[in-house]
Amino acid sequence: MIGVLLSKPLAKAIRARRETQRHLDCLTRQIAARAGRQAIMAKVRSRARRRSGHRLYHQELADRLTFERWRELDALMWRLRVQEQIIDEYKRSDDAPGLPIAG
Structure with missing residues (x-):
């Protein structure tokens, strides 16, 4: 049974x-969208890549753009890990036997 005091912080952590x-x-x-747009523009500018290379070039662009924003991505992934730990702690504390609720 989830206590009232524990369910609100757990719900807040899940929303976060x-x-x-x-x-x-x-x-x-x-x-991904920006890499796709850049790949299409590069393809339009260079008709030499007509058959091969479009997908590979798109992936290279996506990798480059991901690298450019790695700090933001890393911060978000770190925040997700911390939030998962918080949620796990709340869930463990909800499962722990406690005092019966007076009713």
Whole structure:
């Protein structure tokens, strides 16, 4: 049974983790979209890459953009790990036997 005092911090921690995960997903989508746009523009400018190289070039661009924003990505991933630890602690404390709730 989840106590009232423990459920509010747990719910808050879960909401914070979801928000951080959304931010990380948004950042990842932005990087992929930007790499895709840059790859298309490079393909348009250089018709020599007509058949081969578009996917490889797209991945290289995505890797470069990820590297450029590694600090932000690393901070978000670190925050997710910390939030997971907090949630696990709350869940463990909820599972621990405690005093019966007076009703």
